[in-house]
Amino acid sequence: MIRVGIDVGGTGIKVGIVDDKIQIIREGSIPTVTDIPFEEQVKRIVDCVLSTVEKAGLSSDDIESVGVGIPGIASSETGEIIKCTNMGWNHVPFREVFRRYLDKPVYIDNDANVAALAESVAGVSAGTTSSVFITIGTGIGSGIIINGQIWKGAHGIGGELGHTILDLDGVPCTCGNHGCLERYCSATALIRMAREAVAEHPESKILSIAGGDPSKIEAKTVFDASKANDETAIAVYQRYISFLAQAVASVINLLDPEVIVLGGGVSKAGKDLLDPLVREFPQYVLFNDQPLPAVRLAVLGSEAGMIGASMLS
Amino acid sequence: MIRVGIDVGGTGIKVGIVDDKIQIIREGSIPTVTDIPFEEQVKRIVDCVLSTVEKAGLSSDDIESVGVGIPGIASSETGEIIKCTNMGWNHVPFREVFRRYLDKPVYIDNDANVAALAESVAGVSAGTTSSVFITIGTGIGSGIIINGQIWKGAHGIGGELGHTILDLDGVPCTCGNHGCLERYCSATALIRMAREAVAEHPESKILSIAGGDPSKIEAKTVFDASKANDETAIAVYQRYISFLAQAVASVINLLDPEVIVLGGGVSKAGKDLLDPLVREFPQYVLFNDQPLPAVRLAVLGSEAGMIGASMLS
Known part of the structure; x- marks a missing residue:
């Protein structure tokens, strides 16, 4: 099983396929586009996830979970992105829409929190x-x-x-x-x-x-x-x-x-x-x-x- | 069983006998004295604990644990008080000396931490x-x-x-x-x-x-x-x-x-x-x-x- 990590940034969105040794085995990316409806923005991200998984020689069945780091704030309970100014998102039901296209557990958190977690698990503060x-x-x-x-x-x-x-x-x-x-x-x-x-x-x-x-x-x-x-x-x-x-x-x-x-x-x-x-x-x-x-x-x-x-x- | 809470302050040391409803059922106090050896300072505190327990109609057998709040810092692991300027304490083995006179589990923490815990368990931030x-x-x-x-x-x-x-x-x-x-x-x-x-x-x-x-x-x-x-x-x-x-x-x-x-x-x-x-x-x-x-x-x-x-x- 692999986990998908998505890094939402102001200029680009990166998708990493992460194995159980916490290594990125395949990476994909799309430019950030903000002038399309929210549902289409999410659909583009899901498409990038699926194509990156495929390029890694895997299928969506291999995905254990999907995590998203955003420059903003989100609710763990509802899966709503409360505020993400760069993307123009304000109280959008990210998890719900994402799961319409790919039905996996979806977790969302702030990008600095996510980086802190990464370093503490697999980086300089590991252990x-x-x-x-x-x-x-x-x-x-x-x-x-x-x-x-x-x-x-x-x-x-x-x-x-x-x-x-x-x-x-x-x-x-x-x-x-x-x-x-x-x-x-x-x-x-x-x-x-x-x-x-x-x-x-x-x-x-x-x-x-x-x-x-x-x-x-x-x-x-x-x-x-x-x-x-x-x-x-x-x-x-x-x-x-x-x-x-x-x-x-x-x-x-x-x-x-x-x-x-x-x-x-x-x-x-x-x-x-x-x-x-x-x-x-x-x-x-x-x-x-x-x-x-x-x-x-x-x-x-x-x-x-x-x-x-x-x-x- | 009761718990003993000791509040070490610059002018006085207060001892509370706390029941399982987190109520102080008896209180004792002694003035702070700093111009005597450390061992004697601790002995005075233990004497105050024992006399307060007795006044509550209980004995030392009823004591489950002893906690001490100090205006300073202490090590949870060693029971050492690392620094407590008001008392003139610098790297003193508080727990060890206390237990020579009264052999109970002894916990020590900073006074503001202790007050934070009190309010969060039995005060305005309870729950x-x-x-x-x-x-x-x-x-x-x-x-x-x-x-x-x-x-x-x-x-x-x-x-x-x-x-x-x-x-x-x-x-x-x-x-x-x-x-x-x-x-x-x-x-x-x-x-x-x-x-x-x-x-x-x-x-x-x-x-x-x-x-x-x-x-x-x-x-x-x-x-x-x-x-x-x-x-x-x-x-x-x-x-x-x-x-x-x-x-x-x-x-x-x-x-x-x-x-x-x-x-x-x-x-x-x-x-x-x-x-x-x-x-x-x-x-x-x-x-x-x-x-x-x-x-x-x-x-x-x-x-x-x-x-x-x-x-x-």
């Missing part, structure tokens, strides 16, 4: 029973594993570390509030800080690496300029690491998981991100003379969504 | 399986209940909501960092804000209620002056409620428990605290068009420590 996965990209997502299970909250609205307040009356957030953590710790935040810095220091290598165009500055630009000993880049980078260290320490002060796992685009900086962060975060932990959680980089990369979704039950 | 208890006093303590059990973290250092960062580079904290949540949400914070306000507005009723002496301002002074329509008090009070609302919403965005329970000295303001807070916190919750956690006042008061400690296992 632990508690972890917090933080995905650092355009925004900040998070997934909490406690006692080996996803903790999505009593109403399914938890795990939104990115919208906890890190700075009272701080930078305005897309959510309407001010000072949300993701305004200081996301790739978007790093880029904003770099743009502000080059406005004052146009001689910075950040700007030359970006071809003189501030709108072309990426997270990587700052890391690269910093490694090239650019003072402005180093200052931006240190400030960013300090924010991230305070965010990580806040998670530890509140939740103290065995492991904190960092994923998402910014985590591709690898040791350039991890080493200074690991040096700095303990100073913000209250009981920092005790054994502390390990902070590690995610290892499953873009497969985490499919693997984690396939593990849902 | 729920997830809750976060926030105690608002000199500092901010917290206890997290998930799946009906205390979540103290993988290394026993979690539940310190008061030392998560709420304001980057903010007010200096006793812990050495800046901008910790308790610097904005505790009674101490409210008093600091009131003193700052009366320095600019000496005509405020806050000052007259405090007898003209800023050092006599308490949390209650602000609530009272605010109810007397003092503009300065109302402004301080609204600012404080806004901070607390952002703290509560951050807990919801991350953990989304069924209930958030407010205890500690400031919670004695009752509806004056709860009503504006309940009106305000949803605006800071990301998915605030969904069902949200209830926010309620603790009901067990000073008994929570003993009751919760007695429930430890």
Whole structure:
């Protein structure tokens, strides 16, 4: 028997056929299309599942369950997707419609929760029973594993570390509030800080690496300029690491998981991100003379969504 | 059979004899004494337990277990109290020494965790399986209940909501960092804000209620002056409620428990605290068009420590 893990993203939808060794044996994908009726969107996903299963030399009879990771929130009880802005879904009966085309157990959860589960079962936090996965990209997502299970909250609205307040009356957030953590710790935040810095220091290598165009500055630009000993880049980078260290320490002060796992685009900086962060975060932990959680980089990369979704039950 | 719950505080140690209906049937107490050897401190506590049991018309044979709530951290595995600053305890073998005098199962946990457990078993959050208890006093303590059990973290250092960062580079904290949540949400914070306000507005009723002496301002002074329509008090009070609302919403965005329970000295303001807070916190919750956690006042008061400690296992 195999499990199907579906990773619903803003640009593409990936389907992974996952065997009982938690390996993806076959992968399929379709571009995300949002300007067709919901039922047709679901039908396209089912068609991709069936064709991918077939390409793996299997049939739908071999499917034990189907899991779906979405950038949004869903109800475990009803199988309804409550909100998924990228897809234009608002209170849609996903499980019910999916099962009209393919009658298997269908589980749905938030993409960060699903990635957290994947890393805790088959990735860098495998063997632990508690972890917090933080995905650092355009925004900040998070997934909490406690006692080996996803903790999505009593109403399914938890795990939104990115919208906890890190700075009272701080930078305005897309959510309407001010000072949300993701305004200081996301790739978007790093880029904003770099743009502000080059406005004052146009001689910075950040700007030359970006071809003189501030709108072309990426997270990587700052890391690269910093490694090239650019003072402005180093200052931006240190400030960013300090924010991230305070965010990580806040998670530890509140939740103290065995492991904190960092994923998402910014985590591709690898040791350039991890080493200074690991040096700095303990100073913000209250009981920092005790054994502390390990902070590690995610290892499953873009497969985490499919693997984690396939593990849902 | 009865259970013994011990509440270790900075000024006094309370012992409750708790029956199987989770009622305190007899209570004893001794003043906290810290200038004697550790063994003698423990012996005094055991003596108080035994005399309280006797006054209840019972003997030590009737004791099923002993639980201890401390303002500090302890190891469930070893029974060691790792740190308890008020008592001057640092890595002391509490369970081992206690059992030399009274050989019963001994469980130790943080006082906020213990109060969280008490409210979730016999108090305002009874019947729920997830809750976060926030105690608002000199500092901010917290206890997290998930799946009906205390979540103290993988290394026993979690539940310190008061030392998560709420304001980057903010007010200096006793812990050495800046901008910790308790610097904005505790009674101490409210008093600091009131003193700052009366320095600019000496005509405020806050000052007259405090007898003209800023050092006599308490949390209650602000609530009272605010109810007397003092503009300065109302402004301080609204600012404080806004901070607390952002703290509560951050807990919801991350953990989304069924209930958030407010205890500690400031919670004695009752509806004056709860009503504006309940009106305000949803605006800071990301998915605030969904069902949200209830926010309620603790009901067990000073008994929570003993009751919760007695429930430890």
